[in-house]
Amino acid sequence: MNSQLSIITPVYNGARFIEFCIKNVIEQDCPVAEHIIVDGGSTDGTVEIIKRYVAEFPHIRWVSDKDRGQSDAMNKGIAMSKGSIISFLNVDDFYEPGVLVVIPELFKNLPVPSLLVGDCNVLNDSGVVEEVNKPKKLKITDLLMGWDINPFPTNPSQYFYHKSLHEIIGPYDINEHYSLDIDFVARAVQSANVHYVDKVFGNYRKIAGTKTTNDIISGENYPRFLSVLEKYRKGLTLSQKLQVAVMRRVIKLHDLKRRFFLIGCHIV
Secondary structure, three states: OOOOEEEEEEEOOOOOOHHHHHHHHHOOOOOOEEEEEEEOOOOOOHHHHHHHHHOOOOOEEEEEOOOOOHHHHHHHHHHHOOOOEEEEOOOOOEEOOOHHHHHHHHHOOOOOOEEEEEEEEEEOOOOOEEEEEOOOOOOHHHHOOOOOOOOOOOOHHHEEEEHHHHHHHOOOOOOOOOOHHHHHHHHHOOOOEEEEEEEEEEEEEOOOOOHHHHHHHHOOHHHHHHHHHHHHHOOOOHHHHHHHHHHHHHHHHHHHHHHHHHHHHHHO
């Protein structure tokens, strides 16, 4: 199969969600998409569910073996992929209906390598949308002003990119187990042609008990995020560092004035 689009799902003991994930890709009805599932040696029935679908759907390819974490699994998936366009779908997330059919059409007009970013619904454990992530500004100088001013893409289900981008920026960092997506985006926007579309592509579910949710609850995620930002701030030129500092100060001052104005209006 010479697929144009490769969807990669890293999973370990994901029996609760793997069938929904597989069906989400199937229901996209995209003839140029392959679904690569990289299992880390699950023992909870995940493998048995995958095997059932592999036997019926030839667009699904898979491997099950111990790995060194999510980043390692993602790199394995990239090595297995046959498509020129890549996206990662975590086992507990899902695409909006019809997205995979639209993506190859959008890429026809994009230079190589490109990173195409859309919006993402952020759902709570009950499936209710709490917010919509709209990462409109994606230059490295925009992102390094901080999440409170210019948010990063919140989930890989909302972005797609040319596989060849990895020839420039390298693979996912196998030593990074939590902020791997942030680290990837920070590198990608500096080397890819970045295009933002104000349309929901993906859905991220904040599931209780998952690695990401536990990291947020523990309070350890934000220091990690700041650490990644600091790493890339050091790589900026002096003029870029000044630009980030000045713009952040201006935006903060404007926000402060706006709050005082609103408080004044409320008092009146």
